[in-house]
Amino acid sequence: MSEVFEGYERQYCELSANLSRKCTAAGALNGEQKKQKVSEIKSGIDEAESLIRKMDLEARSLQPNVKAVLLAKLREYKSDLNNLKSEVKRIVSGNLNAAARDELLESGMADALTASADQRARLMMSTDRLGKSGDRIKEGRRTMLETEELGVSILQDLHSQRQSLLHAHSTLHGVDDNIGKSKKVLTAMSRRMSRNKWIIGTIIAVLVIAVALILYFKLS
Template structure:
């Protein structure tokens, strides 16, 4: 369900309840400035309700098929409710509304008044129920949002810990690389020293051999 559609739905339910109350108030007023002012308020409210219905219609048709079907079903109920409000407004705002109301009361008695009140109470109860459902959905959406936020925070914390672990491992690798470089330098120096010592020993041996040859040659000649 779209949050935008639910917002329009909540506004319409509140507006429908207020319009129903105003229509009932206007029906018991005598002709005069008060009634004209009330009728003007109702007319403005019905125009606003029409705008909300059109907005809900556009929003519902832009949704995914599953959510779209649910929203369009609700929209049909709201359109029917708005049509009923328009009929009530037309009856209240007609020039002979007062006379018509008197004739209806005389013909049908108090039973009709109870029926009208029951219808208004039913519409009011339906509007309140819709508001409660919208509030429940909003609370559920807020709960899911908070849970999602907590999960996101937990993931960020885990990633931060992993980053610290990787940085620590990276620093250790740098330390190992430095140790390897030092070992390579030591081994290279030892290798050079061994090579140099080998040449020195070889030179000494050659010199000794030459000395022995010279001594032997000297003795043989004398």
């Protein structure tokens, strides 16, 4: 058997055992430590693949009977390496699942917090709208009271004006009565004056006639 192949084989076996221990340790870790351990394992797997390629080249350069034995060993080593790769994928997948779960939990908490914040915002908006509605109702009530007071004041003014108009109407009615009475008095006085004129005229005529008769008899 080739000493070169044996040297590569010895390195691979030590590396494979070390990688197996690291995979077992990585399964019990979390967070950054687990990521660091997985990174070390992947680096070791790359080194193991390099050793397998070197062993394959070395085995194929040997005699057929030796080559067949060494290639059979290589198939076992490749199978072992594939198992290590599968284990690393499982560890990484578990880490991703945990990260995804944490992300989902964080997302759920964020959604819950967002929903809670939205609910608080809507509640505050509703409270603000209710407050504004209450203020508008108070303002409307105050305006209504002011309008009512203004209406009462206007009604009082109208009542006062009505009373003034009624009083003025009564006064005018009294004036009309007085004017009517005065007119009647003036009419009566006018009639008396007319009668007096006729009486005075008659008296004057009688006196003139009497004077004329007296003068006539004296002169004749």
